[in-house]
Amino acid sequence: MSRILYRGRPDAASKPTLYRRIRLDIERRILTGEWPPGHRIPSEHQLMARYHCARMTVNKALSELAQAGLIERRRRAGTFVRRPQHLSAVLKIADIRAEITALGRSYGYQLIHCKRRAATAADRARLGADKAGKVVAIACRHSADNVPFAVEDRLIDLATVPEAATADFAKEPPGSWLLHHVPWTEAEHTISAVVADDRTAEALDIAVGAPCLVIDRYTWRSARTLTAVRLHYPGETHRLVARFRGS
Amino acid sequence: MSRILYRGRPDAASKPTLYRRIRLDIERRILTGEWPPGHRIPSEHQLMARYHCARMTVNKALSELAQAGLIERRRRAGTFVRRPQHLSAVLKIADIRAEITALGRSYGYQLIHCKRRAATAADRARLGADKAGKVVAIACRHSADNVPFAVEDRLIDLATVPEAATADFAKEPPGSWLLHHVPWTEAEHTISAVVADDRTAEALDIAVGAPCLVIDRYTWRSARTLTAVRLHYPGETHRLVARFRGS
């Protein structure tokens, strides 16, 4: 058998599975505009005739396309190409340490302060907590190749994350610690722009009045806030990039 | 029949399908931490015994969880809980008109200028085009309840979007027009922060030196750039919000 000739690039030799070929074929027609938004896709019975296969096979292809949001399926009515998503971007924001090391730069971390205290009214408002309780308040700085990269101002609710009381945030940045120790179910990012005040300017080593990108991130598990964090990035050098697939 | 009593809330009456119940059950165990990252999930055979169903049924549940990134499946080895995703956010950015009307505010649009011209060297660099060709350059302003919301500075490549030559951008904002007339396959957003220069400050009716959020968006179809747009938002009043599900 000559199959061994293809060692090392087996994928190039073996064609994709049938359901995958069906999926890619339909995907291609949609992306090239051959089947525009609103177009009715052949029914499962028509497709099983076209591809000479069982209904479950075309069903699997169509189910995946529906889950991916490319098509819409309605009983009795049929399957239709969805109109282009009102831009839906996938922003991949790893924790900052991972972000910096992924860029091949050396990661630096300085803890500015870390206090355990009873939640103030402002803390409760920020965490959306209704009862009194304890929190950990952290300020720290991340740097890449010894240049300030971002300053972080974080609050962790000890009622929902009691393990945070014993974590050593002098050694490990709180974002990385949380990501690896605490499961979360929901999060929210808010991105805005401000000009640097003097504390931020000093920590980031930029001029007072220079633009900063601000990311506020709230993380929940089952409707209970785990942590609230505000990150300041120097706006002229830092960029948030999101690349994504249509449509 | 008493079924009519449930009219209006039929979903509360009918329990989810079996594969969905299996999926939700496993999802719950993962999210609550009962099955932590790295935990090996029972094999399909064990699950079909537990839920008294065919293998295809548990396979459908597990396939969806794998597609959603919650679990990882390896042949012969088994199925494992993935460690929490390095945050993956879904930023929903509709076109600005849709964004404003979705907020229940009145949308206003002013075309500042719209020129059809041969691409300059700067235009070609911005579009990543290697050949000379024509472009449409547009500047316009979006407002919500008669308050400036964003200024837009856009370039459309007429070589890839020839229809843009005849569109009337005095009536319809170019973002909306493109979204509804031109299919795209890939896009990229870059978010940064700057301080307002005098032209931007005047258009947004803010002070020179005030912070602005800048979004650069490039849109492609099959590696050919369709359009490049830069949006300036007033940074103190505008926020980009992304809410998403873990993990």
Added chain:
DNA sequence: CACGATTATATGTCTAGACATATAAGTCAA
């Protein structure tokens, strides 16, 4: 012990059926 061959196992794909269910379209009566 190291390394190559074999085997067992869990997932991956696929089939040819079945019944369920939502709903567009057609039918018929008030």
Added chain:
DNA sequence: TTGACTTATATGTCTAGACATATAATCGTG
């Protein structure tokens, strides 16, 4: 014409099998 009822149809879910395939584990050999 309108509203209520019926019907046809496309999708939704499920079964009990089948063979394919990647690979962890085992076994055998030098």
